[in-house]
Structure formats: C-alpha cells, structure tokens
Amino acid sequence: MGQLDGRKVAFIGLGLMGKPMARNLRAAGAEVLVHNRSKAPQEELAAEGFATADSPAEAARWAGAEGTVIGMVTDTPAARRVLVDGETAVLAGIASGALVVDMGTTQVMDTREMAERFAEAGAAFVDAPVSGGQVGAEGGSLTIMAGGTDENFARALPFFEAMGKTITHVGDVGAGQVAKSANQMIVALTLGAVGEAFALARRAGVDPAKVREALQGGFAGSRILELHGQRMIDRSFTPGGRVSVQRKDVVQALALAEEVGITLPGLSRNKDLWDALIEAGHQDLDHSALVKAIDPGW
Template structure:
C-alpha cells in the first residue's frame, strides 16, 4: 500500500484525509494552521514541513486555497521539491491557474516525479461522503497509479487529458456552479416576493427539469438562511476571476460569470468573504428589497 503525504487540512482537506485513513492508507500530514484533532486521532503522522511529509511518502497530495500557496508548498523553504522525489507522484487537488499548473509540473518532473492536477467538485458534503467529482490532468500511468486513492475520495473520476486539463475543467465547473447559484437565488426571491413559500417552491422544482444539486443543497441553505461555508465567497471569487482572466486571454466572453463576480464582490463588501457562496442570495434580496426568510 502506498504511503501518502496529505498537505492542506481545511474544510475540504480534513474529510478527504480522513477517508484515506479510514481506507487504511498510512498518511503523513502537514498544515500551516491548527490541525483538526480528528486527524491524529485517526492515525495520521504530523510533520513539521512539506519536505518532511513528502520525504516519507510515495504519493503527495495537496489541497490548499490558491496558486501562491501551492507554489509555496512545492518550492518554498522546506518545500516538497527539497525531498527526494524520484519515482513519486505529486497530486495537486487545489483549484489554481492552469498556466501555473503546467509550469509547476515541469519543475516537479525535472526532479523525477510525476504530476497530476486533480481539482475536485462537490463541496464539504461530497468530501465527507467520499463522493467528490475529480477531474484529472496528467499522464495515463500516473492517473492509474493514483486511481485507487481517487476512488476513496470520489465517485465521478475523469482523466480529462494532459497536465492542466483538470484545472481547465474545474474552471468550467465553477462558471456553471456560479450561474446556477445565481439562477436559484433569483428564482426563490421571485417566488417569495410573489407570495409563495420559497421552501415549498424549492421542493416542487426538485421534481422537475430545473432540479440540480445546487437547488437541492444551496437552495436549502438559502431558504434556511444557513451560510456556514461549504465553499467560501472569497474562494469562488478567486476562481471566477481566474476564469475571466483566462477568457480574456482566449478572446471568450463570459457575461454571466462577470455578473456573478459582482455579486460576490457585494457579499465581500458587506463583510461576507467567509460566507458560503450561496449567500449571494442576500444581494438579490437587497436588489428586490425583499427577504425570503422571516428571520432576516
């Protein structure tokens, strides 16, 4: 059984790491922040640097919050690159720049390791259940080697293409999720202001063609007013900004994504950078001068 290094123990990382531990994999971990007590309790070995974690591992998994943090973990002081990487696989499950991903992969491959970009979708709910969608870029051989680990953490696992293809796929995912959240928020505010019970409307729509995971999970958060983050506003804004920058370079118009970015910016201006991204309904409510919840 492969030895695993798991770097990044946030909202997504903790349950993903726990699922690997439950499956019996030996796991070394590193995080810059406080380690959730469930991780050592489940048998993980805590390391004091990315280098130490990588040195003892065959497969090194990263899931941190942005491109600069991935770069720091890989190439900063006591970074992964300082370990002996010959014959190992680095798997970046963060959501970062596709351009940076390709550059990182070249440096890692020069050090003797394979590199996969494997961002995920499904939020904290999917991470806990082990049902994440995982979109993978990299070589077929590296993908097949890591596939048993992916199958512990996710259900819909797709090898999309070469390095960078996973990040492009995740970028497309974030554009779709963004506009789906916006559509659900608009629909619920419209229904509520017309006098209908928004939660009953949500339940009715789940039986028809408008059904989606966004309507099911985020729609419920909207009607309940529960915005504890599964995926934070500031992280989705980072992803949408990256998508808009890439679209500009390619000459592609993303008008819906641009509008959603403004909704996220409004949430942040109100102190909501740490809210769940479903909280964009607060902005739609303000525009309508109407709340769908009696307690708001």
C-alpha cells in the same frame, strides 16, 4: 485489508475538505502523514494517530521515491508556496519517482509550470481538482477531474477511488483544472439564478419553498436547487464552500478566459455579486448566501 495497504501518502492541507479526505485515505489502508500551515487541524489528526510533518519538504522526504504527495490548499498562491516555491516546499524534498497530486483549484498556467518543475526533478504530476464540498469529502463521494499522462493517472487512481465516486481523466496536465473552472462557472451562475428566482418569488408574495418544490421535477431542477436552494430557504449559511473561495474560482475562470481570448459576459456580471457579498462582510458564509447579494433583506 484496504485497497491502499502499504502505500505512503503525505497529505498537505487540512481544511474543510482536506481533513476528511486524509481520513478516507487512511481508512482505505494507506499510511498517511499530514501537514497543515495552521497547527490546530494537524494536531487534531495527530491525536487520531496520524504522523505529522513540520513542512511540505519534510512531508515529501517522508513519502520517498515510492510515495505520493497530495496537496489540497485554497488557491494558486497557496499551491505554489506548498508545492514549488522556496526551501520548505514539496519540490525541495521530493524524490525522483514520487507522485505529486494537486487536488486544489489552481490556475491552469501555474499548474502546467509546476508539472514541468516536478518533471525536471524526476517526479510525476497530476492535477485533480474536486467538486462535492465538505459533504462529498466526508462521504468519499467527490467528483474528481484529473489531468496528466495515462501512466500518471493510473498511479493516482487508487487514491482517487478512496476519496471520490465520479473520477474522470479529462486530458493532459491542466485539463483537470479547466474542467474545474467549467464546474465552478456553472455552480456560480446557477447559485445566482436560484437566488434571483427565490428573491423574485418572495417579493411577489409567494413562498420560495413552494417554488423550489414546484421546480424540482422540471427542467429547472438541479443539485444546486435541491441542496443550496434549501439552504437559502432555511437561511442556513454555515460554510460547506465559502463565499471567498467561490469568488476566487470565478476570478480564476475569468483569467483563463482572458488567456484564451474569450469573453464570458454572464460570469463577469456574476462576479459583481460575489464582490458585493464580500464587501458586506459575508466572505466566510456558505456560497449559497449569494441570495443575500440579490435580496439584502434575505
């Protein structure tokens, strides 16, 4: 028996992370229906026995008043399109009493507005962005940062436990997205720091792999240095987290900073590196490819 036996989940967004997340929910016993804007991932899961829907609204109607709808899409415009805007969105089909969870990385003000619109329809809402990339999604070891009422978080928790390992209720609606912005800031800036350190070592005639080995046990040690540092050394940039998505998250954090009246000088400079990568045509590489913006010969 699985922990989610008898629970209905409509899962929308089957990207690099969404597909394994949906599979983990099903493995935990949930009855999972999926929808994706592009049909190939949806057809892949249909071949595995997943039910499918032709639209987010249809998925929400299938979930019903007792069910849960989870969105895992790329950015704020996609989240709005899937969840609230238009006659095919989740909101158009949501039943009073249902739970809606946005697990993508969405701007805070939009998150709070969407929560209000679902509340008007009688539905609960939790924002729960994740960290851990494709590896974490596949292993069910994601870090999940949730925002919502205590009651709504408790409703969502069994689903989070099927997909993640470190689960934190950060605060009210939007708090999960604030935590995710902080996470993505640290990731972006640390990728830049590691890339600069390796570029300096290489130009100084020292093997970056040996530098990484030397740094691992000291204060400079980090998961970024361990995992993405190795990707830089191997020049292995098959995406686990795309450059385009990381750049979007940096822009989102800077927009939040402007809204609350704070300047983030390091992140502003870091954005220039992501812009340069995209201008060079590297938007679909793994975000560890940031080293190429620092040392184009990498």
